[in-house]
Amino acid sequence: MSVIIVGAGIGGLTLALRLHHHGIHCRIYEAVPRIEPLGVGINVLPHAMRELSALGLQAALLDAGIETREMSFYNRYGQFIHSEPRGCFAGYKWPQVSLHRGALQRILVDAVTERLGEDALITGHRFVFGEQNPSYAIACFEVGGGRSRIGEEGRIEEAAAEVLIGCDGIHSAVRKLLHPHPDPLNYSGITMWRGVTRWQPFLSGATMAYAGWLETGKLIVYPIDDQRDSEGRQLINWLVEFFVPPRDPSGDWSQPGRYEDFLPRCEDMRFDWLDVPAFVQAADFVYEYPMVDRDPLPYWSDGRITLLGDAAHPMYPRGSNGAGQAILDACALADELARQYDPLVALQLYDDARRPATAQVVLANRSHPPDAILREVYERTGDKPFERIDDVITRFELKALSEQYKQAAGFDRRTLDANN
Numbered sequence: 001m002s003v004i005i006v007g008a009g010i011g012g013l014t015l016a017l018r019l020h021h022h023g024i025h026c027r028i029y030e031a032v033p034r035i036e037p038l039g040v041g042i043n044v045l046p047h048a049m050r051e052l053s054a055l056g057l058q059a060a061l062l063d064a065g066i067e068t069r070e071m072s073f074y075n076r077y078g079q080f081i082h083s084e085p086r087g088c089f090a091g092y093k094w095p096q097v098s099l100h101r102g103a104l105q106r107i108l109v110d111a112v113t114e115r116l117g118e119d120a121l122i123t124g125h126r127f128v129f130g131e132q133n134p135s136y137a138i139a140c141f142e143v144g145g146g147r148s149r150i151g152e153e154g155r156i157e158e159a160a161a162e163v164l165i166g167c168d169g170i171h172s173a174v175r176k177l178l179h180p181h182p183d184p185l186n187y188s189g190i191t192m193w194r195g196v197t198r199w200q201p202f203l204s205g206a207t208m209a210y211a212g213w214l215e216t217g218k219l220i221v222y223p224i225d226d227q228r229d230s231e232g233r234q235l236i237n238w239l240v241e242f243f244v245p246p247r248d249p250s251g252d253w254s255q256p257g258r259y260e261d262f263l264p265r266c267e268d269m270r271f272d273w274l275d276v277p278a279f280v281q282a283a284d285f286v287y288e289y290p291m292v293d294r295d296p297l298p299y300w301s302d303g304r305i306t307l308l309g310d311a312a313h314p315m316y317p318r319g320s321n322g323a324g325q326a327i328l329d330a331c332a333l334a335d336e337l338a339r340q341y342d343p344l345v346a347l348q349l350y351d352d353a354r355r356p357a358t359a360q361v362v363l364a365n366r367s368h369p370p371d372a373i374l375r376e377v378y379e380r381t382g383d384k385p386f387e388r389i390d391d392v393i394t395r396f397e398l399k400a401l402s403e404q405y406k407q408a409a410g411f412d413r414r415t416l417d418a419n420n
Contacts, residue, residue, distance in 0.1 A: 001024050001025070001163070001337060002026070003024060003161055003337070004026070004027060004029065004137065004139050004160075005026055005027065005028040005029065006029055006127045006164070006167060006174055007028070007030060007031075007166065007167035007169060007309075007311070008028050008029075008030035008035060009169060010101075010323045010327065011308050011311075011323075011327065011329060012028055012167030012330075013028065013108035013109060013111075013112055014052070014108060014326070014327050014330040014331070015165065015167060015330035015333060016116060016121075017055050017111055017115065018331050018334035018335070019334045019337065020112075020115055022334055022337070024337055024338065026120070026161075027120055027161075028112070028120060028122065029127065030123045030124075030125065031127070032123060033123050034123060035109055037103065039100070040195065040287065041098060041196060042100070042101040043068065043098050043208070043222075043319075043320030044065075044098075044099070044104070044323070045319070045321075045411050046095070046096055046411055046413075046416060047409075047410055047416055048323065048324040048327040048328065049094040049096065050093070050416065051328065054331075056111075057107060057111060058094075061107060062097060064100075064106075064107060065097045065098050065224055065226075066224060066225055067095045067096070067226075068087055068096040068097065068098050068206055068222065069086065069087075070083050070084065070086055070206070070207050071086055071207070072207055072209050073373050073374055074209065075211065075377060075381070075385070075386075076211060076217065076383075078270075078271035079389070081373060081374070081389055081398075082389075082398045092416065093417070094416075098222050098223065099224050099225065100196070100235070100237075104323070109121065124144060125143055126142045126173075127139060127140070127141055127173045127174060128141065128142050128173065130164055130174065130177050132305060137162070137163060137164035138160045139160075139161075139164055141156065141157050163305075163343050164304060164306075165307070165308055166311045167309050168311050169309070170294075170310045174311060175307055175311050175312070177305070178299075178302050178305060178307065179297060183295075184294070185294060185314070186293055186294060186295065187290055187292050188290075188291040188293070188316055188366070190242065190243055190244065190291045191241065191242070191288060191289065191290045191291065192239045192241035192288075192291055193257045193261070193262045193286055193288050194239040195238055195287065196283060197235075197238060197280065197283045197284075198229060198234070198236070199234065199236050199279055200231075201228075201234050202236075202273045202274045203273050205226075205234070206223060206226075207222065208222035210373075210374055211271070211276075212374065213377075213378035214242050214375075215243060215378065216242065216265065217240060217266060218242060218374065219239070219266070219269060219276060220241075221236060221237070221274065221279075222237055223235065223236050223237070236279075238279070238283070240266060241291070252289075255288050256285070257287050257288030258286070259280075261288070291316050293314050293362055293366070294313075296313065296355070296363075297355070299355070300312050300355055301348055301351040303344060304344065305347075306347045308330060308333060309322075309325070309326030309329055309330075310322060312329065312355070313325065313355075313361075313362055315362045316362075316365040316369075318369045319369070319405060319409060321409050325358050328354070328357075328410070329358070332350055332353060332354050333346075360408055364409065368404055370405040373393075373401050373402065376397070376401060377392055
């Protein structure tokens with residue numbers, strides 16, 4: 001069997017490694033001429049770590065990042081609400097790892113080129129069209145051109161394989177091929193500003209902390225490596241988000257942000273464990289991202305062509321589930337292609353299994369996010385300081401809110417242990 005993968009993101013690279021593990025030949029075609037370590041921090045949750053560990057990547061990921069110890073919640077006054085262990089510290093068989101997205105992609109690229117060969121990853125090839133016949137899927141790529149219209153600058157090359165998989169992100173050209181009807185980005189009403197800062201460790205030095213809520217401004221902050229510089233500082237990922245009137249839902253992760261647009265929401269966040277205004281202003285750069293998703297599709301697979309990751313199910317960046325679900329997609333698809341003699345059957349079984357599961361996560365991210373604890377406390381207190389958190393919400397309720405999202409996203413401990 002042979003497979004064309006369009007897109008060398010987290011999902012496409014993981015898919016290539018899993019296909020290679022099963023002895024299935026594949027090539028990845030990537031639009032950019034050179035893969036750069038772009039982005040900010042990312043979390044690899046235990047369900048995704050299970051799959052990457054099976055590919056022999058756990059040690060490299062831990063070396064490049066940090067094993068997240070706990071998740072802690074605070075209101076915007078810095079009052080402690082709740083804390084819970086994560087990954088192996090919570091009894092999982094796999095860790096939760098926080099690292100730079102560029103580091104994760106580099107580890108995957110290195111593994112692909114080492115195991116599959118240098119010619120397995122082909123850059124500078126932008127997918128422009130695809131078709132299929134009873135025996136093959138054919139992909140057309142613009143090579144070396146910078147224009148959007150075919151043939152203006154560059155040439156067109158074709159590649160054929162038994163399966164074509166679109167892993168080409170939120171603006172997927174393969175998705176448009178399968179679903180040419182209007183398919184708009186849905187703006188959530190929330191915009192986030194993101195960056196990374198070199199700073200002294202806070203709390204345990206391996207804590208993911210949430211503070212505040214969306215009406216007034218919410219902070220998420222966590223370290224993404226365990227290497228200290230000469231001043232003892234870690235590389236720490238952060239984001240600030242809140243409700244903002246309608247903005248351009250571009251889905252562009254690299255849009256520059258401006259401090260004046262969000263810093264006023266941080267001014268009162270001067271905690272005993274972190275001076276947030278000083279911390280965010282020490283970042284080397286800031287990105288702005290209007291949070292968007294797309295409605296779930298009625299199908300991903302059409303004959304020999306299917307979708308994976310953000311191309312299939314763009315979701316709000318909640319709970320690190322964009323990359324996590326792409327990794328789960330990749331392993332599920334590769335395993336079906338290895339099990340089934342007929343690739344059309346494999347693609348349909350993959351569609352039947354993963355499409356409903358990811359649709360559940362897309363919808364959960366809209367209504368029951370992983371930080372619903374903050375929303376509940378905000379609503380119960382009316383955004384006022386409390387005397388005792390136990391008078392606001394019980395420990396049972398806090399645990400139930402946390403477990404609700406884990407179950408929706410498929411990484412509650414019982415589900416993972418049962419499926420291991």
